[in-house]
Amino acid sequence: MPKEISRRSFLKGSLVAACATCASQVPLPASAKSKDGQELATLIDIRKCIGCEACVEACREVNDFKYPEPEKPFPKMYPNRVKVADWSDEEGREVRDRLTPYNWLTIQSATVDIDGEETELSFPRRCMHCQNPPCADLCPWGAARKLENGITVIHSDICLGGKKCQVVCPWNIPERQTGVGIYLDILPSLAGNGVMYKCDRCYNRIADGELPACIEECPEDVQIIGPRDEIVREAHRLVEEEGVYIYGETENGGTNTLYVSPVPYETLNQAISKGPGQPHFDKVEDQMAHADNLAKAMLIAPLAGMAAAVGKIYKASKKLGDHAGEAS
Amino acid sequence: MTREATPKAFPEQRIFKPLYFILLFVLGLTGFGQMPIFKRYYIADIPGLGWLANFYATHYIHYIGAILLFGFFAYAGVIYFGLIRKQFHLTSAAYIRIAILALIAITGIFRVLKNLPDMVFSPLFTMVIDISHLAFMMFLMIFGILFMVLKKGWLVEK
Numbered sequence: 001m002p003k004e005i006s007r008r009s010f011l012k013g014s015l016v017a018a019c020a021t022c023a024s025q026v027p028l029p030a031s032a033k034s035k036d037g038q039e040l041a042t043l044i045d046i047r048k049c050i051g052c053e054a055c056v057e058a059c060r061e062v063n064d065f066k067y068p069e070p071e072k073p074f075p076k077m078y079p080n081r082v083k084v085a086d087w088s089d090e091e092g093r094e095v096r097d098r099l100t101p102y103n104w105l106t107i108q109s110a111t112v113d114i115d116g117e118e119t120e121l122s123f124p125r126r127c128m129h130c131q132n133p134p135c136a137d138l139c140p141w142g143a144a145r146k147l148e149n150g151i152t153v154i155h156s157d158i159c160l161g162g163k164k165c166q167v168v169c170p171w172n173i174p175e176r177q178t179g180v181g182i183y184l185d186i187l188p189s190l191a192g193n194g195v196m197y198k199c200d201r202c203y204n205r206i207a208d209g210e211l212p213a214c215i216e217e218c219p220e221d222v223q224i225i226g227p228r229d230e231i232v233r234e235a236h237r238l239v240e241e242e243g244v245y246i247y248g249e250t251e252n253g254g255t256n257t258l259y260v261s262p263v264p265y266e267t268l269n270q271a272i273s274k275g276p277g278q279p280h281f282d283k284v285e286d287q288m289a290h291a292d293n294l295a296k297a298m299l300i301a302p303l304a305g306m307a308a309a310v311g312k313i314y315k316a317s318k319k320l321g322d323h324a325g326e327a328s
Numbered sequence: 329m330t331r332e333a334t335p336k337a338f339p340e341q342r343i344f345k346p347l348y349f350i351l352l353f354v355l356g357l358t359g360f361g362q363m364p365i366f367k368r369y370y371i372a373d374i375p376g377l378g379w380l381a382n383f384y385a386t387h388y389i390h391y392i393g394a395i396l397l398f399g400f401f402a403y404a405g406v407i408y409f410g411l412i413r414k415q416f417h418l419t420s421a422a423y424i425r426i427a428i429l430a431l432i433a434i435t436g437i438f439r440v441l442k443n444l445p446d447m448v449f450s451p452l453f454t455m456v457i458d459i460s461h462l463a464f465m466m467f468l469m470i471f472g473i474l475f476m477v478l479k480k481g482w483l484v485e486k
Contacts, residue, residue, distance in 0.1 A: 082368055132445040138383055140362045142454035155451060162364035168383050191365075253445065287384070288443065294391035295440045301395045305402030313410035 039131065039150025040206070041228035041256040042215065043235055044124060046268075047244070048222045051107050051122030056096055058217035059105040059126075062202060066156070067093075067102050068195060070179030075188035082193055085176040098277030099126070101177035101197035105214055108278065110271035112263045121261075121268070124214060124222070125279050126199035127152065127173045128248060128255035131228075134287045135165035135174065144174075144196070150228065150256040153200040156181060160192030170252050170287055171279040174198040228256060235260055253286030344404060351400060352468075355393040359465060361386035394436060401429070412483065421471075421480035428468045435461035 070088050077084065087093065087100045099106050109122040133152045136144040143159035146152045154165065154174060160183045166174045174196040183192025202212035210216070215223045224231070238244045238260050247265050248258040259281075261268055269281035361380050366372040372381035379385045408418075418426075438457045442449050449457070475481075 079369065081370075132443075137443040138362065138387060140364075140458060142451060142458045145451055145454060146448055148448050158451075158455065164364045164383055167364075288445070290384075290388055291391055292444060294388065294395065295444060297395050298391070298398055298437075298440060301399035302402035305399035305404075306406050308399075309403045309406030309410065312407060316411060 038227040039256055040225055041231040041258060042223050042225045043231045044223050044259045046121055046123040046259055046261045048220045049122045050220055051109060053107055054217045054219055055124050055214035056105050056107060058213035062213040068177040068180040070177060072179060074179040078189050084178045086178055099175050100277060101175045104199040108272045110268050112267055112271050114262055128171060128257040129201060130252050131254040132288045134168040137288055138168050139165055147203060151201045151203045153203055154196050154198060156195045159195045161194030161196055162192060165196050170284040231258055247281060251284040347400060351393055351397050355390060356465060358386040358390035416483040416485055419480060419482060419484050421475045422482040424471055428464055431464045
Protein backbone atom coordinates (compact mmCIF):
# COMPACT_ATOMS: atom_id res chain seq x y z
CA MET A 1 0.00 0.00 0.00
CA PRO A 2 1.49 3.35 -0.95
CA LYS A 3 2.02 4.95 2.42
CA GLU A 4 0.83 8.39 1.38
CA ILE A 5 -2.64 7.33 0.39
CA SER A 6 -3.80 6.60 3.88
CA ARG A 7 -2.24 9.71 5.27
CA ARG A 8 -4.28 12.71 5.97
CA SER A 9 -1.42 15.00 5.06
CA PHE A 10 -1.22 13.58 1.56
CA LEU A 11 -4.88 14.15 0.98
CA LYS A 12 -4.69 17.60 2.43
CA GLY A 13 -1.62 18.50 0.39
CA SER A 14 -3.03 17.21 -2.87
CA LEU A 15 -6.33 18.93 -2.33
CA VAL A 16 -4.67 22.20 -1.48
CA ALA A 17 -2.55 21.94 -4.65
CA ALA A 18 -5.64 21.14 -6.70
CA CYS A 19 -7.39 24.03 -5.04
CA ALA A 20 -4.67 26.41 -6.10
CA THR A 21 -4.59 25.25 -9.71
CA CYS A 22 -8.33 25.03 -10.17
CA ALA A 23 -9.51 28.03 -8.19
CA SER A 24 -9.96 30.13 -11.30
CA GLN A 25 -12.31 27.62 -12.95
CA VAL A 26 -15.14 28.47 -10.57
CA PRO A 27 -17.95 26.04 -11.55
CA LEU A 28 -17.26 23.45 -8.86
CA PRO A 29 -15.98 23.95 -5.35
CA ALA A 30 -12.35 24.13 -6.39
CA SER A 31 -11.10 22.61 -3.19
CA ALA A 32 -13.20 19.50 -3.83
CA LYS A 33 -10.92 18.56 -6.71
CA SER A 34 -8.32 15.88 -6.30
CA LYS A 35 -4.73 15.87 -7.41
CA ASP A 36 -4.34 16.20 -11.19
CA GLY A 37 -8.13 16.18 -11.52
CA GLN A 38 -8.21 12.47 -10.69
CA GLU A 39 -11.21 10.97 -9.01
CA LEU A 40 -10.82 9.91 -5.42
CA ALA A 41 -11.80 6.36 -4.55
CA THR A 42 -12.04 4.43 -1.32
CA LEU A 43 -11.01 0.85 -0.68
CA ILE A 44 -12.94 -1.08 1.98
CA ASP A 45 -11.18 -4.17 3.29
CA ILE A 46 -13.98 -6.38 4.57
CA ARG A 47 -11.48 -8.58 6.44
CA LYS A 48 -10.63 -5.74 8.81
CA CYS A 49 -14.14 -4.63 9.77
CA ILE A 50 -15.26 -5.64 13.26
CA GLY A 51 -18.76 -4.18 12.92
CA CYS A 52 -18.29 -1.69 15.78
CA GLU A 53 -20.33 0.96 13.94
CA ALA A 54 -17.84 3.71 14.80
CA CYS A 55 -18.10 4.78 11.14
CA VAL A 56 -21.89 4.90 11.37
CA GLU A 57 -21.79 7.09 14.46
CA ALA A 58 -19.09 9.35 13.02
CA CYS A 59 -21.11 9.77 9.82
CA ARG A 60 -24.23 10.67 11.77
CA GLU A 61 -22.38 13.11 13.96
CA VAL A 62 -20.59 15.12 11.25
CA ASN A 63 -23.50 15.09 8.81
CA ASP A 64 -26.18 15.86 11.37
CA PHE A 65 -26.49 19.44 10.10
CA LYS A 66 -27.40 18.15 6.62
CA TYR A 67 -30.27 15.98 7.84
CA PRO A 68 -33.85 16.97 6.96
CA GLU A 69 -36.05 18.85 9.40
CA PRO A 70 -39.43 18.42 7.71
CA GLU A 71 -42.42 20.67 8.14
CA LYS A 72 -45.50 18.91 9.50
CA PRO A 73 -48.25 18.19 8.75
CA PHE A 74 -47.15 17.01 5.32
CA PRO A 75 -49.09 18.33 2.33
CA LYS A 76 -51.90 16.03 1.19
CA MET A 77 -50.55 14.13 -1.78
CA TYR A 78 -52.46 13.58 -5.01
CA PRO A 79 -53.08 11.01 -6.26
CA ASN A 80 -53.30 8.72 -3.25
CA ARG A 81 -50.71 6.29 -4.55
CA VAL A 82 -47.97 8.77 -3.66
CA LYS A 83 -46.71 7.58 -0.33
CA VAL A 84 -45.21 9.71 2.40
CA ALA A 85 -41.70 8.69 3.39
CA ASP A 86 -41.09 9.83 6.94
CA TRP A 87 -38.07 8.91 9.04
CA SER A 88 -38.13 12.10 11.07
CA ASP A 89 -39.67 10.84 14.30
CA GLU A 90 -37.41 9.78 17.13
CA GLU A 91 -37.62 6.10 16.25
CA GLY A 92 -36.95 6.71 12.55
CA ARG A 93 -33.93 8.85 13.22
CA GLU A 94 -32.40 6.11 15.38
CA VAL A 95 -32.56 3.41 12.69
CA ARG A 96 -29.09 2.11 11.93
CA ASP A 97 -29.65 -1.30 10.34
CA ARG A 98 -30.47 0.14 6.94
CA LEU A 99 -29.94 3.28 4.88
CA THR A 100 -32.36 6.11 5.64
CA PRO A 101 -32.34 9.90 5.14
CA TYR A 102 -30.77 10.03 8.63
CA ASN A 103 -28.43 7.07 8.23
CA TRP A 104 -26.21 7.24 5.16
CA LEU A 105 -23.97 4.38 6.16
CA THR A 106 -25.02 1.02 7.50
CA ILE A 107 -23.18 -2.12 8.57
CA GLN A 108 -24.15 -5.36 6.88
CA SER A 109 -23.09 -8.75 8.16
CA ALA A 110 -22.76 -12.21 6.68
CA THR A 111 -21.90 -15.62 8.04
CA VAL A 112 -19.72 -17.44 5.53
CA ASP A 113 -17.50 -20.45 5.34
CA ILE A 114 -13.79 -19.66 5.10
CA ASP A 115 -11.49 -22.68 4.90
CA GLY A 116 -14.14 -24.84 6.56
CA GLU A 117 -14.61 -22.40 9.41
CA GLU A 118 -17.83 -20.49 9.97
CA THR A 119 -16.87 -16.83 9.97
CA GLU A 120 -18.87 -13.70 10.69
CA LEU A 121 -18.03 -10.82 8.36
CA SER A 122 -19.26 -7.26 8.64
CA PHE A 123 -18.79 -4.34 6.32
CA PRO A 124 -19.95 -0.76 5.80
CA ARG A 125 -22.40 -0.07 2.95
CA ARG A 126 -23.23 3.30 1.46
CA CYS A 127 -23.32 5.04 -1.91
CA MET A 128 -20.78 3.50 -4.29
CA HIS A 129 -20.06 6.87 -5.97
CA CYS A 130 -20.14 5.51 -9.54
CA GLN A 131 -17.77 6.88 -12.14
CA ASN A 132 -20.72 7.41 -14.47
CA PRO A 133 -23.58 7.68 -11.97
CA PRO A 134 -27.07 7.03 -13.40
CA CYS A 135 -28.60 9.04 -10.55
CA ALA A 136 -26.73 12.17 -11.67
CA ASP A 137 -27.08 11.45 -15.39
CA LEU A 138 -30.81 10.87 -15.25
CA CYS A 139 -31.82 13.39 -12.59
CA PRO A 140 -34.25 15.64 -14.47
CA TRP A 141 -33.27 18.76 -12.48
CA GLY A 142 -29.55 18.41 -12.06
CA ALA A 143 -30.04 18.03 -8.31
CA ALA A 144 -27.91 14.89 -8.26
CA ARG A 145 -24.50 15.60 -9.67
CA LYS A 146 -21.00 14.28 -9.81
CA LEU A 147 -18.12 16.42 -8.63
CA GLU A 148 -14.78 16.37 -10.41
CA ASN A 149 -13.25 14.50 -7.51
CA GLY A 150 -15.59 11.56 -8.15
CA ILE A 151 -18.11 12.23 -5.40
CA THR A 152 -21.79 12.13 -6.31
CA VAL A 153 -23.92 14.49 -4.25
CA ILE A 154 -27.62 15.33 -4.16
CA HIS A 155 -28.29 19.03 -3.78
CA SER A 156 -31.01 19.16 -1.13
CA ASP A 157 -32.05 22.70 -2.09
CA ILE A 158 -32.93 21.62 -5.64
CA CYS A 159 -34.13 18.02 -5.23
CA LEU A 160 -37.87 17.50 -5.59
CA GLY A 161 -37.81 14.00 -4.12
CA GLY A 162 -39.22 12.27 -7.17
CA LYS A 163 -37.16 9.18 -6.27
CA LYS A 164 -35.94 8.66 -9.81
CA CYS A 165 -32.36 8.51 -8.54
CA GLN A 166 -33.27 5.63 -6.25
CA VAL A 167 -35.05 3.77 -9.05
CA VAL A 168 -32.15 4.08 -11.52
CA CYS A 169 -29.43 3.43 -8.94
CA PRO A 170 -28.27 -0.19 -9.34
CA TRP A 171 -28.09 -0.41 -5.54
CA ASN A 172 -31.19 1.76 -4.85
CA ILE A 173 -29.16 3.86 -2.43
CA PRO A 174 -30.85 7.29 -2.07
CA GLU A 175 -33.63 7.50 0.52
CA ARG A 176 -36.51 9.97 0.60
CA GLN A 177 -37.79 12.23 3.34
CA THR A 178 -41.15 13.89 2.75
CA GLY A 179 -42.03 17.38 3.97
CA VAL A 180 -38.77 19.10 3.17
CA GLY A 181 -37.32 20.88 0.16
CA ILE A 182 -38.27 23.11 -2.70
CA TYR A 183 -41.36 21.10 -3.71
CA LEU A 184 -43.16 22.71 -0.77
CA ASP A 185 -42.85 26.06 -2.56
CA ILE A 186 -44.03 24.83 -5.97
CA LEU A 187 -46.90 22.35 -6.17
CA PRO A 188 -46.58 20.39 -2.93
CA SER A 189 -49.63 18.20 -3.50
CA LEU A 190 -49.07 17.51 -7.18
CA ALA A 191 -45.33 17.37 -7.88
CA GLY A 192 -42.38 16.15 -5.87
CA ASN A 193 -42.42 14.53 -2.48
CA GLY A 194 -39.46 15.73 -0.44
CA VAL A 195 -35.73 15.34 -0.85
CA MET A 196 -33.50 12.33 -1.51
CA TYR A 197 -30.56 11.75 0.83
CA LYS A 198 -27.46 9.61 0.64
CA CYS A 199 -23.77 9.54 1.48
CA ASP A 200 -21.94 12.53 0.02
CA ARG A 201 -18.60 11.11 1.17
CA CYS A 202 -18.17 14.18 3.37
CA TYR A 203 -17.42 16.35 0.33
CA ASN A 204 -17.33 19.41 2.56
CA ARG A 205 -14.70 17.84 4.82
CA ILE A 206 -12.67 16.79 1.78
CA ALA A 207 -12.94 20.37 0.51
CA ASP A 208 -11.41 21.44 3.82
CA GLY A 209 -8.62 18.92 3.44
CA GLU A 210 -10.09 16.49 5.97
CA LEU A 211 -10.90 12.81 5.63
CA PRO A 212 -14.47 11.55 5.43
CA ALA A 213 -15.64 10.91 8.99
CA CYS A 214 -16.15 7.16 8.46
CA ILE A 215 -12.51 6.78 7.44
CA GLU A 216 -11.09 9.02 10.13
CA GLU A 217 -12.95 7.38 13.02
CA CYS A 218 -12.49 3.75 12.02
CA PRO A 219 -10.35 2.06 14.69
CA GLU A 220 -9.36 -0.76 12.34
CA ASP A 221 -8.40 1.30 9.25
CA VAL A 222 -10.96 -0.60 7.22
CA GLN A 223 -11.09 2.13 4.58
CA ILE A 224 -8.43 4.04 2.73
CA ILE A 225 -8.90 6.85 0.25
CA GLY A 226 -6.78 8.12 -2.62
CA PRO A 227 -6.60 8.68 -6.36
CA ARG A 228 -8.59 5.91 -8.05
CA ASP A 229 -5.72 4.41 -10.04
CA GLU A 230 -3.71 3.98 -6.84
CA ILE A 231 -6.70 2.46 -5.05
CA VAL A 232 -7.26 0.04 -7.93
CA ARG A 233 -3.55 -0.84 -7.94
CA GLU A 234 -3.68 -1.56 -4.22
CA ALA A 235 -6.79 -3.73 -4.64
CA HIS A 236 -5.00 -5.75 -7.35
CA ARG A 237 -1.97 -6.15 -5.13
CA LEU A 238 -4.21 -7.61 -2.44
CA VAL A 239 -5.75 -9.96 -5.00
CA GLU A 240 -2.35 -11.21 -6.12
CA GLU A 241 -0.72 -11.45 -2.72
CA GLU A 242 -3.62 -12.33 -0.45
CA GLY A 243 -6.18 -13.92 -2.76
CA VAL A 244 -9.05 -11.56 -2.05
CA TYR A 245 -11.90 -10.65 -4.39
CA ILE A 246 -12.68 -7.16 -5.71
CA TYR A 247 -16.07 -5.48 -6.00
CA GLY A 248 -16.62 -2.06 -7.55
CA GLU A 249 -13.78 -1.94 -10.05
CA THR A 250 -16.02 -2.76 -12.99
CA GLU A 251 -19.51 -2.77 -11.45
CA ASN A 252 -21.75 -0.28 -13.23
CA GLY A 253 -18.76 0.63 -15.42
CA GLY A 254 -16.59 1.30 -12.37
CA THR A 255 -17.27 2.91 -9.02
CA ASN A 256 -15.22 5.03 -6.66
CA THR A 257 -15.88 2.59 -3.84
CA LEU A 258 -13.99 -0.68 -4.05
CA TYR A 259 -14.35 -3.61 -1.67
CA VAL A 260 -11.97 -6.48 -1.10
CA SER A 261 -13.42 -9.64 0.41
CA PRO A 262 -11.97 -12.98 1.52
CA VAL A 263 -14.88 -14.79 -0.17
CA PRO A 264 -16.44 -14.37 -3.62
CA TYR A 265 -19.21 -11.79 -3.79
CA GLU A 266 -21.72 -14.39 -4.93
CA THR A 267 -21.19 -16.07 -1.55
CA LEU A 268 -21.36 -12.78 0.31
CA ASN A 269 -24.44 -11.70 -1.59
CA GLN A 270 -26.29 -14.87 -0.65
CA ALA A 271 -25.46 -14.39 3.03
CA ILE A 272 -26.57 -10.77 3.51
CA SER A 273 -29.99 -9.29 4.13
CA LYS A 274 -31.08 -7.45 1.02
CA GLY A 275 -34.00 -5.14 0.47
CA PRO A 276 -34.95 -1.50 0.98
CA GLY A 277 -31.97 0.33 2.43
CA GLN A 278 -29.87 -2.82 2.35
CA PRO A 279 -27.84 -2.96 -0.86
CA HIS A 280 -26.84 -6.16 -2.63
CA PHE A 281 -23.48 -7.39 -3.91
CA ASP A 282 -24.79 -8.54 -7.31
CA LYS A 283 -22.85 -8.13 -10.51
CA VAL A 284 -23.93 -4.87 -12.12
CA GLU A 285 -23.64 -4.10 -15.82
CA ASP A 286 -22.77 -0.56 -16.89
CA GLN A 287 -26.22 1.02 -16.77
CA MET A 288 -25.23 3.98 -18.94
CA ALA A 289 -23.26 2.01 -21.57
CA HIS A 290 -26.10 1.85 -24.10
CA ALA A 291 -26.76 5.57 -23.73
CA ASP A 292 -23.06 6.33 -24.22
CA ASN A 293 -23.04 4.28 -27.44
CA LEU A 294 -26.18 6.00 -28.66
CA ALA A 295 -24.53 9.36 -27.94
CA LYS A 296 -21.76 8.42 -30.39
CA ALA A 297 -24.40 7.54 -33.00
CA MET A 298 -25.71 11.11 -32.68
CA LEU A 299 -22.49 12.31 -34.28
CA ILE A 300 -22.96 10.07 -37.30
CA ALA A 301 -26.69 10.74 -37.82
CA PRO A 302 -26.37 14.20 -39.42
CA LEU A 303 -23.64 12.94 -41.75
CA ALA A 304 -25.84 10.04 -42.81
CA GLY A 305 -28.76 12.41 -43.37
CA MET A 306 -26.62 14.77 -45.46
CA ALA A 307 -25.19 11.89 -47.50
CA ALA A 308 -28.69 10.56 -48.25
CA ALA A 309 -29.85 14.04 -49.28
CA VAL A 310 -26.84 14.63 -51.54
CA GLY A 311 -27.58 11.27 -53.20
CA LYS A 312 -31.17 12.30 -53.69
CA ILE A 313 -30.18 15.68 -55.22
CA TYR A 314 -27.68 13.98 -57.51
CA LYS A 315 -30.37 11.58 -58.73
CA ALA A 316 -32.85 14.40 -59.25
CA SER A 317 -30.28 16.46 -61.19
CA LYS A 318 -29.40 13.47 -63.33
CA LYS A 319 -33.07 12.81 -64.04
CA LEU A 320 -33.57 16.46 -64.98
CA GLY A 321 -30.54 16.28 -67.28
CA ASP A 322 -31.89 13.13 -68.95
CA HIS A 323 -35.29 14.79 -69.49
CA ALA A 324 -33.60 17.86 -70.96
CA GLY A 325 -31.57 15.61 -73.26
CA GLU A 326 -34.67 13.77 -74.43
CA ALA A 327 -36.51 17.05 -75.05
CA SER A 328 -33.72 18.42 -77.21
CA MET B 329 -48.88 37.61 -54.39
CA THR B 330 -47.31 34.67 -52.71
CA ARG B 331 -49.19 31.80 -51.14
CA GLU B 332 -48.12 29.11 -48.70
CA ALA B 333 -48.09 25.79 -50.42
CA THR B 334 -46.99 22.24 -50.33
CA PRO B 335 -44.32 21.65 -52.93
CA LYS B 336 -45.98 18.79 -54.76
CA ALA B 337 -42.94 18.38 -56.96
CA PHE B 338 -41.03 16.85 -54.04
CA PRO B 339 -42.39 13.53 -52.83
CA GLU B 340 -40.30 13.87 -49.64
CA GLN B 341 -42.85 16.36 -48.39
CA ARG B 342 -45.37 13.55 -47.95
CA ILE B 343 -42.92 11.77 -45.69
CA PHE B 344 -41.44 14.85 -43.99
CA LYS B 345 -44.61 15.95 -42.27
CA PRO B 346 -45.72 12.69 -40.61
CA LEU B 347 -42.10 11.80 -39.78
CA TYR B 348 -41.57 15.20 -38.16
CA PHE B 349 -44.73 14.85 -36.07
CA ILE B 350 -44.01 11.27 -35.06
CA LEU B 351 -40.44 12.12 -34.04
CA LEU B 352 -41.51 15.16 -32.06
CA PHE B 353 -44.30 13.23 -30.38
CA VAL B 354 -41.98 10.39 -29.35
CA LEU B 355 -39.29 12.83 -28.20
CA GLY B 356 -41.82 14.90 -26.28
CA LEU B 357 -43.38 11.85 -24.65
CA THR B 358 -40.06 10.26 -23.65
CA GLY B 359 -38.72 13.68 -22.66
CA PHE B 360 -41.57 14.21 -20.23
CA GLY B 361 -40.95 10.61 -19.18
CA GLN B 362 -37.63 11.75 -17.75
CA MET B 363 -39.68 13.24 -14.95
CA PRO B 364 -41.28 10.75 -12.57
CA ILE B 365 -44.84 11.62 -13.54
CA PHE B 366 -46.21 8.82 -15.71
CA LYS B 367 -46.37 6.29 -12.89
CA ARG B 368 -47.58 8.83 -10.35
CA TYR B 369 -50.45 9.88 -12.57
CA TYR B 370 -51.45 6.34 -13.66
CA ILE B 371 -50.50 6.89 -17.30
CA ALA B 372 -48.06 3.99 -17.15
CA ASP B 373 -50.93 1.84 -15.86
CA ILE B 374 -52.69 2.10 -19.21
CA PRO B 375 -52.15 -1.21 -21.01
CA GLY B 376 -49.24 -0.89 -23.43
CA LEU B 377 -47.79 2.20 -21.74
CA GLY B 378 -46.02 0.49 -18.84
CA TRP B 379 -42.67 1.24 -20.49
CA LEU B 380 -43.22 4.94 -19.78
CA ALA B 381 -42.40 4.24 -16.14
CA ASN B 382 -39.07 2.65 -17.10
CA PHE B 383 -36.59 5.53 -16.98
CA TYR B 384 -33.91 3.64 -18.89
CA ALA B 385 -36.36 2.68 -21.66
CA THR B 386 -37.60 6.26 -22.09
CA HIS B 387 -34.02 7.50 -21.97
CA TYR B 388 -32.87 5.13 -24.75
CA ILE B 389 -35.91 5.90 -26.89
CA HIS B 390 -35.30 9.62 -26.39
CA TYR B 391 -31.72 9.17 -27.59
CA ILE B 392 -32.81 7.07 -30.59
CA GLY B 393 -35.42 9.71 -31.42
CA ALA B 394 -32.75 12.41 -31.23
CA ILE B 395 -30.48 10.39 -33.57
CA LEU B 396 -33.30 10.10 -36.11
CA LEU B 397 -34.19 13.76 -35.70
CA PHE B 398 -30.60 14.91 -36.29
CA GLY B 399 -30.44 12.72 -39.41
CA PHE B 400 -33.80 14.07 -40.53
CA PHE B 401 -32.78 17.71 -39.96
CA ALA B 402 -29.59 17.21 -41.97
CA TYR B 403 -31.50 15.49 -44.78
CA ALA B 404 -34.28 18.09 -44.85
CA GLY B 405 -31.78 20.96 -44.71
CA VAL B 406 -29.74 19.72 -47.65
CA ILE B 407 -32.87 18.90 -49.67
CA TYR B 408 -34.18 22.39 -48.99
CA PHE B 409 -31.01 24.09 -50.16
CA GLY B 410 -30.46 21.66 -53.02
CA LEU B 411 -33.94 21.29 -54.46
CA ILE B 412 -36.81 23.07 -52.75
CA ARG B 413 -35.31 26.57 -52.49
CA LYS B 414 -35.53 27.07 -56.25
CA GLN B 415 -39.32 27.20 -56.08
CA PHE B 416 -40.12 27.96 -52.44
CA HIS B 417 -38.77 29.90 -49.53
CA LEU B 418 -39.27 29.54 -45.80
CA THR B 419 -42.06 31.41 -44.02
CA SER B 420 -41.46 33.51 -40.92
CA ALA B 421 -43.28 30.78 -38.93
CA ALA B 422 -40.72 28.31 -40.28
CA TYR B 423 -37.83 30.49 -39.10
CA ILE B 424 -39.36 30.64 -35.62
CA ARG B 425 -39.80 26.85 -35.58
CA ILE B 426 -36.23 26.32 -36.79
CA ALA B 427 -34.86 28.67 -34.13
CA ILE B 428 -36.70 26.84 -31.34
CA LEU B 429 -35.73 23.43 -32.74
CA ALA B 430 -32.10 24.57 -32.84
CA LEU B 431 -32.27 25.66 -29.20
CA ILE B 432 -33.81 22.32 -28.24
CA ALA B 433 -31.09 20.49 -30.17
CA ILE B 434 -28.27 22.56 -28.66
CA THR B 435 -29.47 22.15 -25.09
CA GLY B 436 -30.08 18.46 -25.80
CA ILE B 437 -26.53 18.04 -27.08
CA PHE B 438 -25.17 19.59 -23.89
CA ARG B 439 -27.37 17.24 -21.85
CA VAL B 440 -26.00 14.26 -23.77
CA LEU B 441 -22.44 15.50 -23.25
CA LYS B 442 -23.10 15.87 -19.54
CA ASN B 443 -24.21 12.23 -19.39
CA LEU B 444 -20.92 10.97 -20.82
CA PRO B 445 -18.37 9.57 -18.38
CA ASP B 446 -15.72 12.06 -17.27
CA MET B 447 -17.84 15.02 -18.38
CA VAL B 448 -18.70 17.26 -15.45
CA PHE B 449 -20.62 20.51 -15.77
CA SER B 450 -21.25 22.98 -12.99
CA PRO B 451 -24.51 22.53 -11.05
CA LEU B 452 -25.91 25.83 -12.29
CA PHE B 453 -25.09 25.10 -15.94
CA THR B 454 -26.61 21.63 -15.65
CA MET B 455 -29.79 23.03 -14.22
CA VAL B 456 -30.01 25.77 -16.85
CA ILE B 457 -29.57 23.15 -19.59
CA ASP B 458 -32.19 20.85 -18.07
CA ILE B 459 -34.81 23.48 -17.54
CA SER B 460 -34.22 25.37 -20.80
CA HIS B 461 -34.43 22.10 -22.80
CA LEU B 462 -37.85 21.51 -21.27
CA ALA B 463 -38.89 25.15 -21.68
CA PHE B 464 -37.92 25.26 -25.39
CA MET B 465 -39.94 22.09 -25.98
CA MET B 466 -42.92 23.77 -24.35
CA PHE B 467 -42.37 26.83 -26.61
CA LEU B 468 -42.28 24.57 -29.66
CA MET B 469 -45.57 22.98 -28.63
CA ILE B 470 -47.19 26.37 -28.03
CA PHE B 471 -45.94 27.85 -31.31
CA GLY B 472 -46.77 24.62 -33.15
CA ILE B 473 -50.39 24.79 -31.99
CA LEU B 474 -50.53 28.52 -32.71
CA PHE B 475 -49.20 28.12 -36.26
CA MET B 476 -51.54 25.21 -36.85
CA VAL B 477 -54.52 27.33 -35.84
CA LEU B 478 -53.28 30.23 -37.97
CA LYS B 479 -52.51 27.82 -40.81
CA LYS B 480 -48.92 28.98 -41.04
CA GLY B 481 -46.93 26.39 -42.95
CA TRP B 482 -43.22 26.02 -43.55
CA LEU B 483 -42.92 26.97 -47.20
CA VAL B 484 -44.26 29.64 -49.45
CA GLU B 485 -44.09 29.70 -53.23
CA LYS B 486 -41.71 32.22 -54.77
